[in-house]
Amino acid sequence: MSEDNFLEKLQNCLKDYLVDAKKKRDRLYIVEVKAEAVDKVVKALKESFGDIHVTTISAVDYIEYLEVFYDLWLHGPKVALVLKVKVNSDKPELPSIVGVIPGALFNECEVYDLFGIIFKGNNHLKKSFILPEHFPKDYFPLRKKR
Amino acid sequence: MSYAVDLLFGPQHPALHEPERFRFKVDGEIIVDVDVKIGFIHRGIEKLAESKNFIQNIYLTERICGICNVAHTLCYVQAVEDMAGIEVPERAKYLRVIVHELNRIHSHLLILGVAAELLGWETEFMYLWRDREAIMDIIEDVTGNRVTSAFNTIGGVRRDINNTQKERMLKVLDKVEKDTRFHKKVLEEDPLYRERMVNMGVLKTRDAIERCAVGPTARGSNVDYDVRAHDPYAAYDEIPFNVIRYKECDSWARMMVRVDETLESINIIRYALKHLPGGEIRVKVPPRLPAGEGLSRVEAPRGELIHHVFCKGDVKPYRLKVRTPTFANILAIAPTFIGHTIADVPAILVSIDPCFSCTDRLTFVDVSSGKVMKLSLGEIKRMYWSR
Structure with a gap:
């Protein structure tokens, strides 16, 4: 599978969930999708393009909302994909993708520990995954304000 | 009737060169x-990076890991260059490759030595580290420092190399x-080495892909993923080399990937030295960079490393995300301990070349009795330094 017409294929594959998709440079695409469907998006990508490598999952706090990004590598077409979703800062919740890609487990645990984003379906979320054990349970250090 | 007993391995343990805790449930020896x-x-390096400017962050990211410091600075400066649309001179790209590969050689020889030592084979450990010392000398010759070299900078590299250094380097590489x-x-x-390493910690190809293993850990499981070949950066798109897979x-395959990669790195450096283009080594970059985001992934000695930087048009990044290779490999390797004996733990663990300093980075806030404190250096000095 090559990179030719990848953007078109991507738009067809994710048309129900897509908000925006663009090519940043060769072998790098940035895609924004609906937050509630992120697990379905990853599943659809896996079915269309083959194995997915999750490089990292993390977030940026823009105060009004949290932007969660998934840095993925698609083994089939050999392209990098940044999957972005916007999440409400007051009640941050997302479906977990661990069921589709087991390798995303530590990444989701880390995001929960540092940003307080709850990944529904991930049963291993706990505070003090990477932070010290005596760290306050209601404080998420990488948020811009408490 | 058998009972499983908890066996704590670490945070402080002779087989772990850095602190990390493994809780094994053992049934007898198994x-x-x-x-x-x-x-x-x-x-707390990611949080700290938000309060430092782009240049200061080069030196901060370099300190995420001493051994793969060149990979960290390279990845960080590439992410910033990607964000700001800075085009790096050709000569700088080749020089980056040379120092990056020297860094890989010394890192691979280091872990091969450590593995030998953990298996009780101190002679091989000494010989490997003796040979690694020659590489450390060239790194010092080229960059001015043995370990934290600060060679990469935003817009290029900080030092050029001349013909005398080139010849010295080629001689040492031979x-x-x-x-x-x-x-x-x-x-x-x-x-003996084969007895301890072969069939230890078997990570099947399918599992390595599903659990997102990277670097020599993945390639030792026959996964075709090397960032240098598949998403080339710096000058790797112009340099021919082989992706090593076993x-x-x-565990033995993962160590042999490193041996072969060392030989491959030597060839990459030779090619880069031979085809080194002329011209400038850096371009000037303003301190305030435009708003945007930049992403860079490089193949660090331990595997794929990513830096993702966000900026709001400031002198500082708004957010810097770093994902280091050991963070990915720990999850992949953990289930492979099951079924082996306690004595095999070091042989399996060392095969992912664990680097825990890389893995733990994220928060900066200090906490005392549940209360969050942010202290300046002056305050810390006053409170904790006795005169």
């Missing part, structure tokens, strides 16, 4: 379950190649 706790050397070929033969044939999927 491991039946494993639980990993990371975070013992969490230094010797290191000869030594590495000798070590390869030894590690391939030594019966089909055995065990």
